Amino acid sequence: QQQVKQSPQSLIVQKGGIPIINCAYENTAFDYFPWYQQFPGKGPALLIAIRPDVSEKKEGRFTISFNKSAKQFSLHIMDSQPGDSATYFCAALAGGTSYGKLTFGQGTILTVHP
């Protein structure tokens, strides 16, 4: 019940394309859903996050869509660039007494060709 399932494992798009990465969860206590971006040789870094009281959040070219009833959320990257090539992780957290413990998805390796 604590798992977050992420797909696809890898994704290749052309520059300007709109890659979409999907995540699904079971634990209805999750109330914070961040996406982390990781470049080779670096640690993950927070990209964007959403709470379940909204269905969409946009920051620059990155958008999270959230479907509470389906227990799914996704990351869309508009006008993707080669510099967006990285590994993306979705995560989820149950507030309250979880002490901020994040449960991560398996990651998606995104390659954007020029």
Place this chain on the structure above:
Amino acid sequence: DAGVIQSPRHEVTEMGQEVTLRCKPISGHDYLFWYRQTMMRGLELLIYFNNNVPIDDSGMPEDRFSAKMPNASFSTLKIQPSEPRDSAVYFCASRISRDGYEQYFGPGTRLTVT
């Protein structure tokens, strides 16, 4: 701010040897997390601390692994004895509770056990 600092960045050791990984969290952060990343298992939470106290060590794979946080600015993850299957990238992350749930990751330590 220097960010989360980890040392060493790379460690190569022989099976059976003791390995100590070090982490300095961001000053003022009250949570510290240790993660392990492998291709097969993704990003796994090993243990985390709140105000230097271990809260959840359920992710520690076995008794060969131990972690300490003697003060707010230093933590260690020790593996004794090390085994080839411990080869992975180990990340330390920290966060400050009053600013939400964002975790700040260090650059990682790449451990190779031969």
